[in-house]
Amino acid sequence: MSTPAPGLYLSSTGSYPRVGDTPDLQILRRTIAALDRGDRTTADLLDAENEMTRRAIGDQLKAGLDIVTDGQIRWYDPISHLAGKLENVKIGGLLRFFDTNFYFRQPVLAGKPVRRGALVVGEYSFARNALGHLPTPGEKAGKLSIKPVLTGPYTLAKFSHVEPSGNGAPDTLASLEHRAMAYAEALAAEIAALAQAGAELIQVDEPAAIKFPEDWKIFEQSLGPIVAARDKVREGGRNLELALYFYFHDCTPLYDKLVQLPADVIGLDFTYEPKLAELIQSAGSPKPLGLGLVDARNTKLEDPEVLAWQVERLLPKIGGGRAYLGPSAGLEYLPRDRAFAKLELLAKVRAAMKDLKGPKA
Amino acid sequence: MSRKKLTALGVKLPLFPTTSVGSFPKPEYLAKARGEFNKGKIGADQLQELERKATKFWIETQEKLGLDVLVDGEMYRGDMVAYFAERLLGFTQGGLVRSYGNRYYHKPIITGAVEWPGPVTVEWWKYAQSLTKKPVKGMLTGAYTIMDWSFNEHYTDRHATAIALAEVIRKEVEALIAAGCKIIQIDEPALSVRPEELATAIEAMETTTKGLDAYFITHACYGAFERIYPGMLDLAVDNFDLEMSNNDLSLLEVFRHHPFTKDISFGVVDVHTHTMEADATVRERVKKAMEVVSRDQIWVDPDCGLKTRTPEEAIEKLRLCVTAAKAMRN
Numbered sequence: 001m002s003t004p005a006p007g008l009y010l011s012s013t014g015s016y017p018r019v020g021d022t023p024d025l026q027i028l029r030r031t032i033a034a035l036d037r038g039d040r041t042t043a044d045l046l047d048a049e050n051e052m053t054r055r056a057i058g059d060q061l062k063a064g065l066d067i068v069t070d071g072q073i074r075w076y077d078p079i080s081h082l083a084g085k086l087e088n089v090k091i092g093g094l095l096r097f098f099d100t101n102f103y104f105r106q107p108v109l110a111g112k113p114v115r116r117g118a119l120v121v122g123e124y125s126f127a128r129n130a131l132g133h134l135p136t137p138g139e140k141a142g143k144l145s146i147k148p149v150l151t152g153p154y155t156l157a158k159f160s161h162v163e164p165s166g167n168g169a170p171d172t173l174a175s176l177e178h179r180a181m182a183y184a185e186a187l188a189a190e191i192a193a194l195a196q197a198g199a200e201l202i203q204v205d206e207p208a209a210i211k212f213p214e215d216w217k218i219f220e221q222s223l224g225p226i227v228a229a230r231d232k233v234r235e236g237g238r239n240l241e242l243a244l245y246f247y248f249h250d251c252t253p254l255y256d257k258l259v260q261l262p263a264d265v266i267g268l269d270f271t272y273e274p275k276l277a278e279l280i281q282s283a284g285s286p287k288p289l290g291l292g293l294v295d296a297r298n299t300k301l302e303d304p305e306v307l308a309w310q311v312e313r314l315l316p317k318i319g320g321g322r323a324y325l326g327p328s329a330g331l332e333y334l335p336r337d338r339a340f341a342k343l344e345l346l347a348k349v350r351a352a353m354k355d356l357k358g359p360k361a
Numbered sequence: 362m363s364r365k366k367l368t369a370l371g372v373k374l375p376l377f378p379t380t381s382v383g384s385f386p387k388p389e390y391l392a393k394a395r396g397e398f399n400k401g402k403i404g405a406d407q408l409q410e411l412e413r414k415a416t417k418f419w420i421e422t423q424e425k426l427g428l429d430v431l432v433d434g435e436m437y438r439g440d441m442v443a444y445f446a447e448r449l450l451g452f453t454q455g456g457l458v459r460s461y462g463n464r465y466y467h468k469p470i471i472t473g474a475v476e477w478p479g480p481v482t483v484e485w486w487k488y489a490q491s492l493t494k495k496p497v498k499g500m501l502t503g504a505y506t507i508m509d510w511s512f513n514e515h516y517t518d519r520h521a522t523a524i525a526l527a528e529v530i531r532k533e534v535e536a537l538i539a540a541g542c543k544i545i546q547i548d549e550p551a552l553s554v555r556p557e558e559l560a561t562a563i564e565a566m567e568t569t570t571k572g573l574d575a576y577f578i579t580h581a582c583y584g585a586f587e588r589i590y591p592g593m594l595d596l597a598v599d600n601f602d603l604e605m606s607n608n609d610l611s612l613l614e615v616f617r618h619h620p621f622t623k624d625i626s627f628g629v630v631d632v633h634t635h636t637m638e639a640d641a642t643v644r645e646r647v648k649k650a651m652e653v654v655s656r657d658q659i660w661v662d663p664d665c666g667l668k669t670r671t672p673e674e675a676i677e678k679l680r681l682c683v684t685a686a687k688a689m690r691n
Contacts, residue, residue, distance in 0.1 A: 019465055021456050032463040076462055093607065093633050094461055096583040099554035101468075101510045103461035103583070299455060299470050299512040334512075335456025335468070 002239060006321035008311060008353070009066045010346045013245065013267065013292060014149045014205065015078075015330030016056040016071030017339050025336060028052045028073070049074045053123075054130045057146075061134055063343035064350075067147050067201065070127035072330065077104035078151045078205065079159050082120070086113040086186055092161060098207060098248040100297075100333060107160040109173050115186035121193045124148040128198060145201065148194050152206035152244070153183035153226070154219040159208070176215065180222035188229035195233040195240045202230075203243045203267070207329075210249040216257065227262045243267055245290060247329040252276050259285045269328040271295045277310055280317060287319040292328035294345055299338045301345055308352035325349060363599035363624045364657055367576050370543045372496055377647065377661050377686040378429040380626060382580055382602060383441075383500050383546065384666030385434035386675050391415045395439075412437040413488060420492040422676060427683045430544060430660075431497045433489035435668070440466045441502045441548060442510040449529055451475035455512055470512040475525050477532040483540050490541070499537040499545040503579065504530050504569060505562040509551035520561045527568035538575050546578040546602065552593065553584030559592050567597040578602050578626060582665045586612055591619040602626035604664040606646060607633060616653045625654055628664030629685060630678045635670075637677055643685040661686040 019029045031048035034040040056071030075081040077097065084091045088111030094103040107113075124146070131146050157179035172178045187204070194202055204226065209219040226242065233240040245267030246258060252273045258266050267290025270276050280289070291314065293307050315323055325346055331339035367374060387395070391411050398408045419434035438444040446452040446469030453472045457465040482499065490497045504526035508519060516522040530547070537545055547569060552562055570577050579596060582604035586593065593601075605612055605628040629646045630638055650659050661682050667675035 017457075018459065019457050029463055029465065036463075094583075096554065099509070099551075101551070102459060105461075298514075300514040332459060335458055337456055 003320070004241075004322060008315060008350055009322070009324045010064060010350060011067035011147070011290065011324040011326040012060055012065060012069040012071075012343075013247075013290070013296065013326045013328070013330055014069055014072055014203065015075070015332035016059065016069070016073070017332050017334065017336040018052055018071075018073050020336035025052075025055070050126065050130075053127060054134065057127060057130055058134055059340050060343060061131075061136065061140075061144070063340065064137070064347035065343060066140070066143060067145050067324065068131065069147050069149055069203075070123055070130075072149060072332070074123055077102070078330075079156060080105040080107060082151055082187075083107035083113065083156055083160065083183075085115075085117070085119050086183075087111075087116050089113050089160075095159065098211065100248070102333065104159070107156070109160055109162045109179065111170060112173065112182045113160075113179075113186055114182075115189050118193055119186075119190045120148055120150065121190070121197050124194055124199060125197050146199075147201045147203050147243075148199050149203045149205065150187055150190065152204045152209070153187055153222040154180045154215065155206050155208040156180075156183045157218075157222070158212060158215070177218045177221065180218050181225070184222040184225040188225035191226060191229040191240075191242075192233060195230075195238055200239045201241045201243060201265075203245055204263075205245045205247075207246060207248045210246045210251055210254055210258075213254055216254070220261070223262060241265060243290060243324075245292075247292060247296075248272075250276075252279055255279055255283065259287060259289075264288065265290055265324060267324065267326070268292055271297065271328045277314060280314055284317040285319050288322040288324070289314075289318050290324040290326055292326060294325075294327045294342050294349075296327035296329040296331050296342065297333050299334060301338075301341055304345060304348035304352045307345075307349040308354075311349060312353055363576060366599060367543075370574070370576060372543050372576065374429055375686075376656060376690050377659055379683050379686045380428060380430040380498065380660055380662045381423070381432055381679060381682075382626075382628075382632075382663055382666045383432050383435055383498075383548065384438070384668035385419050385432075385436075386668050386670055386672050387436060388415050388418065388672060391436060409437070416485070416489055417492055420489055420497075423679070424493055424495065426676070426679050427687070428679065429495065431489070431493055431495050432500060432546075433485055433497060435500065435666070437485060442507050443467055443469055445481060445502055445507060446511060448478065448481045449475055450478055451515065452511070468510065468512060471515050471522060473515055475529050477529045480536040480540075481533055483533075483536050486537060486542055487540055496544050497542075498578070499534075499542040499575075501530055501533055501537075501545065501547045503547045503549040503552075503562075504565040505558075506549050506551040508565075509554065519558065520564075523561050523565040524568055527565040531569045531573075534569060534573055534575070538573060542575065544576045544578065546580060547598065548580045549596075550580065550582050550584075552579070552581040552596075553586050553589050556585070556588040559589050563592075563595050563597070570597045576600070580626070580665075582607075587615045590615050591622075594619075594622050598623065600624035600626055600660065602628075602660075602662065604628045605650075606631045606638075607664050610646060610649055613649060613653050621654045621658070624658045624660060625650070626660040626662045629661055630663045630681050632663050632665045632667055632670060632678065635674060637674070638681055640681065640684055640688075643681045644688050647685050647689050656689075661689075
């Protein structure tokens with residue numbers, strides 16, 4: 001299996017705004033509203049999702065990223081989009097998503113969640129194809145990649161609700177551990193399918209793991225099936241790296257444990273605790289890191305020179321000399337113009353770095 | 362007990378006072394008019410006339426239903442933070458961000474020092490109060506929530522932002538009191554989102570209400586209250602208006618571990634469902650509340666604002682609250 005070369009890669013962290021303020025960026029919003037009124041069809045919805053996905057990828061390319069996502073344009077939210085496709089899962093009421101002012105629909109389990117079909121493989125394949133058809137900057141030819149993103153089993157389980165006993169839900173599901181393992185098995189199958197479809201880097205988001213450290217053992221255990229799925233893909237001769245991303249909370253208390261997790265890349269949110277950079281500088285990291293230094297939750301643009309200085313100090317301390325600079329979380333919490341500016345900022349940071357070896361487009 | 366405070370303020374309420382959280386659905390003619398106003402097809406005066414008409418409708422509706430403490434229904438507001446951000450100084454309107462599903466809003470950006478331009482809500486409160494002899498609540502959004510739901514490009518950190526906003530909201534509170542308002546609700550739905558910042562939220566509320574002569578309520582919802590209880594009881598308010606029914610009253614278990622020392626506006630109907638609770642279910646919820654707090658402490662209301670329901674659904678949810686409270690009084 002070949003390993004990516006050392007260097008600083010510019011990477012999306014997942015979502016991208018689905019709307020903008022101009023009419024051409026409102027097509028998805030308007031199509032969904034028209035569909036709800038019965039004035040459009042699901043085929044129209046698919047067209048609108050496809051168009052906005054192409055635009056999301058286009059913006060990432062234009063900004064100069066190396067690793068892009070489909071912007072999770074089709075996702076209703078990070079929880080129900082996946083859970084709702086599993087057998088025995090119904091979608092319930094709205095709950096706040098961490099400390100954002102964004103709400104997700106809570107999965108309600110009537111039984112063990114079981115994967116009966118692909119969750120995001122079709123979305124990934126579309127995005128991969130779209131990437132191939134969009135104009136690619138000359139120096140990036142053959143170097144771009146697209147990364148599918150999944151919400152991890154522990155986070156899915158933590159935000160799922162089990163139907164009251166007597167309504168058919170097995171008693172075992174009342175245990176967070178059982179729910180997490182059930183989701184893990186479903187996601188493991190999805191990881192294998194994504195690898196089969198060509199994915200070589202898969203991001204799994206586990207924001208709940210740092211928010212609820214009391215469940216650490218359950219979280220850690222739930223990684224088992226996912227890591228096993230990755231290992232099996234590799235044994236089959238395919239390249240596959242697993243990136244675990246943590247955001248929406250201070251990463252420092254768990255840092256030592258996070259970098260020991262059996263993933264290939266650990267993505268960290270630097271915006272909750274400025275001392276995280278100092279911690280990495282002193283403790284180092286045995287494996288490549290996702291550097292969420294660009295605040296995905298505030299419109300204020302960081303100074304690229306300051307971030308470049310930070311990355312220059314961190315990179316030598318990071319295992320393999322490889323890091324992924326990106327927003328601290330998905331960008332859909334920002335207005336679209338600011339989200340794009342944050343992407344452009346990533347390229348400005350890399351350009352401002354003095355002695356960077358490896359990818360510097 | 363805060364009932365003494367209410368008496369001192371000249372507000373006499375029955376046991377299990379009924380109220381609502383703030384917003385009501387906008388009648389179709391008003392929703393349409395707001396769209397036309399945004400497109401420049403009608404003027405501000407025409408829009409305001411319809412907002413007043415809708416406010417009058419909801420005041421009359423609450424009176425007919427027999428609610429004890431009324432609200433103006435927020436016919437003139439869209440988003441609870443954007444409304445203030447558009448009127449206070451120091452904010453710029455941001456682009457669209459998603460709230461949930463296919464719902465988006467313009468999230469404000471703090472781009473300068475926040476300042477109070479003069480009364481924001483007082484004229485609406487005076488108008489609503491002029492329509493009824495029952496007390497009408499003054500309705501504000503709290504400093505911590507405005508901070509949390511805005512982007513910040515001006516202040517150094519979240520604490521400094523919250524305190525600056527609290528000083529501004531205090532001026533609005535003072536203006537409401539000067540106008541004769543006795544009960545003021547300061548909504549803090551973001552209260553529990555960052556438990557580690559509870560001290561900031563408490564300091565901000567203290568800055569907003571300390572030493573001011575009114576009965577203060579704060580509304581919070583969608584929260585991980587188990588992470589901020591009982592510390593949240595230090596918030597400088599008399600009454601916590603809480604979403605209880607949407608989570609099957611699970612918060613009651615949290616409150617069993619430490620006495621609930623404030624009054625509580627107990628959400629007895631779920632506002633996020635078209636389904637109507639049975640009268641007996643609502644009564645049962647009030648009884649459950651009495652397992653944890655004394656009856657003198659309990660107010661009865663819906664979980665949250667009713668603006669996402671149809672007018673007919675909202676009225677029925679309010680009726681359920683009033684019926685349950687009256688039954689409990691007897």
